[in-house]
Amino acid sequence: MKNHFFRSSKIGIVAIFLSSITLAGCSNFQAMEKLNFFSKDTPRSCAEKVGVKGRFSIRYKVEGRDESLHGGFDWKQSPDYTVITLLSPLGQSMARIDVTPRLTTFIAPGNAPRSAANSEELIKSELGWTLPVTGLKDWLQGCAVDMQGQAFIATPESRQVITKDGWQINYATWIDGPSMPLPKRIDMIKGSPDSQNVDINLKLVIDEWHF
Template sequence: MNYRTLGVIAFTALISACSTRPTGPITPPPENVQAISKWETSGRVGIRTQNDAVSGNFSWQKAPDTFELNIVGPFGQGATKLDQSVDGAVTLSYEDTVVKGNDPATLLQQELGWEFPVQQVTYWIRGLASPNSSATITKNADSQLPNQIEQDGWLITYSNFTKVDGLSLPQKMQVSNPPFKVNLIINQWTIQ
């Protein structure tokens, strides 16, 4: 065999590898932000309380009945994990402590002194008001995307959005209810 024949065989193998179709069902992307049923996001987080300031990286996986939120400080220090299983049980793990309960916001408040309305934030992180209480939404006149949401005593401010599968999702936001403040810079979104 000469080099030309080897080149043709290699090129043919490369083309056929690129044209293979994935097996199994393909989930179409959601039609709108409200239709997102499952998502994963990651980025940077800054948390300020009355007595403390924490910064680091976060990752958050959310499905209809479960979630897992991980916050890791600089150099892997101060890892905090909050998750909810299908049966509704919530587990908070930090340092050498594991605490179980039924409400994620209550566990964070009792154990770490963090006020973080987890149920509402699952909507706010997508640029939506929670449907469980009234809200005041201020939108950008051009894009019609929210600039601010005021809900349940919290002010959510959006300063940047990004396109994900054709949908506009927050990339930079702040959730505040003084003295508590959370800044999120979202580097990655995966949605279904």
């Protein structure tokens, strides 16, 4: 089996055992421009350019074994370019993922960059778990397409959706933005929790928004 860089590196080991850094915490919300409103019933639209900083906690399976990881992330997106930096709990860079419409490049300290057209397959080959980069460009802001192909707009009153590709998303907590509420904690599951066949259980806590 391939030794994935997160599990084989010293930084990855530190990240797993420093799980005392929890996902609870205060928001360091940053000033931002107002977002557009569709209507009273759909009070948000997803910005094409946004920056998000926060923390993640993930449990996932590799060849039937349970694995876990904790750390931070820095997400910057524009219409044609997305950069995700994954950080250890001590703030050290563990990986950088550059995504364009045609190519994704994975860069890890001490390793040669790797590129592929399919971002999720490349990320899974490097990390051992997948990160739905394309979906997260909208999901982080509370926008999704549900299993019926209908647009879903999350609000503090409407928090849960199953996406068309099978991710179960719960916008568990919110913070007050200058124009509207914004997601604070997002819980994401890939798999079937009813049958205990969960492939990925990913929790995100957002500390900073930049629009």
